[in-house]
Amino acid sequence: MPDQPVRARLVDVAREAGVSKATVSKVLNGRQDLSVRPETRARIHEVAEALGYRPHSGARALAGASTHALALLVPSLGNPTYVTISRGAYQRARELGYLSLLAEDFDGQEADETFNDLVKEGRVDGLLIASARPGHPLLETLRRSPVPHVFLNRAVEGSGRNVTMDVARSSVTALDHLHELGHRVVGHVAGPAGIAPSEDRKQAFLDRAAELGLLAAPVAAGDFTEEGGAAAARELLAPTEHRPPVTALYTSSLAQAIGALHAIGELGLRVPQDVSLVGNDDLPVAGYLTPSLTTVAMPLYDLGTAAVDALVAEIEGKSPGDVIVPTEPRLVRRGSTAPPAEPGGRPD
Amino acid sequence: MPDQPVRARLVDVAREAGVSKATVSKVLNGRQDLSVRPETRARIHEVAEALGYRPHSGARALAGASTHALALLVPSLGNPTYVTISRGAYQRARELGYLSLLAEDFDGQEADETFNDLVKEGRVDGLLIASARPGHPLLETLRRSPVPHVFLNRAVEGSGRNVTMDVARSSVTALDHLHELGHRVVGHVAGPAGIAPSEDRKQAFLDRAAELGLLAAPVAAGDFTEEGGAAAARELLAPTEHRPPVTALYTSSLAQAIGALHAIGELGLRVPQDVSLVGNDDLPVAGYLTPSLTTVAMPLYDLGTAAVDALVAEIEGKSPGDVIVPTEPRLVRRGSTAPPAEPGGRPD
């Protein structure tokens, strides 16, 4: 077989199939405004396949069509949450004929550079923006140079193009689990203040705590990191006079849960005998901690697919709207939750 | 300020600066084959800046120049190792005027699709291929449709374009640390067989063990995952007649170390009192495990930058060659290593 030293071009396909460039282009793009004999159509497809033809994305983009590419901007790939989201996005984009690129923007530090590289240089048709903080530089940039985009995970108020998960429901799931086990004083390690999902999760936690009639439901905020979780856990576990001691913690991220686990150990307490622990988001590592971690698995993959659906719809001319991924959070029971030691509190 | 509803184009800059497209193109690309008055040159730069001009990458690529983009293919972004590498690559690429894209290829499952999307559609000028397994489909594809590329992390034998780290050195660092603490029977959790760095690390481990005169240095292979580490650790810790029990383990990845930690706990042993543990690669999470994990930090970021340097050199016409990142592995001492309990072995 003669190797293919050069890319096959549209003209090559056209010549080989005995038709014009225009016909090939229209057939391969499945356009309806042209009538073609089925046999011609088949022949074109065959030839294209045989030659391994792929349209040059640049030429395509230039000719006024789209680049058939999107970009997903995430604050940190170190956070595996975003990796799962990106897989969903990539897969769904592929199904819709798009390529999903991935870019890390470190909480907006270089967001404008990324925007230039991807949008202004015409590499993508639209942007999926994960976890934009309020005041994110991209917000202003997008207002000035409008490009199709959606916000995912963290809603941007008033944007009318948010794709989010039911984080309130995750608080309910976690809290119900702890309540069933008998916990009556549960602490919540929240995310940073001022961020939509943090607030929603926290509010849902407080509401559900009230409904269930818990004795106390203290909250401490911290970054979505190990350190943030450790600090918040220390705060919640510190003895206090105006409420009984906490017997269970519910954290907003997996990293926080790992930090909390560490902090609990440093305080000389045991999980789950002294303190039960539930984290948000499930990943393999949760099963290999000691003890293994009970988590609420959020539909991250689905979040990615839903965001792509919304963005592609916008690119194709429909007007955007807010979307909530319907998949329910799922409780993954492992070793970090158990009934509290004594109805009265821990033995110290 | 009037927003910029449309991208500025080359002609816009040309008109505004009172020169022709050709001149602008040449000036902005810093070509030497043209003499331009310094003031004209300055004016062009000013106008381009003011208009926020960015060349359309597609048009550029079409016109025969390069796309100024690269792609880094990694087997899994779930492995934070690759995230660090990608940051190095991205940053260095940027410094060299390139954009580094990131693609996940799940150990080659869809590598050819990715290749088509990125290379055949003309989106990138070259490929950085991380951890190609032997028999990776891309190897054959690249042979048939040559594109500038380098292999990083895992060398591909005979390719003459490998960018790797000194993994042998990491074994020495880890083992010396354990030896100094007094360990004389150290087990190694290796990576899967047949993969260059696995073999290198293992061989270096065995060689150094011999030099140090250890009593025994058993090795067990496993995937670079938590489960792989757990299984291999169980194997190494199982009682055996022909050698004294292992008092320390050295793993090939952080995930393996987490799995090993878990397995050790399940066996009723304590870290570091009964078994010391050293992992490869350092990440924040290592500090928040219980106990915190001693690791050998590999120069992953530098690996990314070095790979980009090599690839860009190749794109610009130099011929490729093997490179070893000179940065030395660094030992990060934490809580998972300590002197063995008793010179004679553990008390059971």
Place this chain on the structure above:
DNA sequence: AAGTCTTGGTCAACCGGTTTCCTCAAGTGG
């Protein structure tokens, strides 16, 4: 029989850059 549809395509302009030859004016050596 002439006009009108329909079917099955083709033509050529255009997208936004890059690059290869040109040109034109001013200086310069003979």
Place this chain on the structure above:
DNA sequence: CCACTTGAGGAAACCGGTTGACCAAGACTT
């Protein structure tokens, strides 16, 4: 004084697609 270099920049072809306008020929009307 004239042919010749040199400096400064321009004209136009081209890259590989897409797209709307157009066209030839047979089928169908009237």
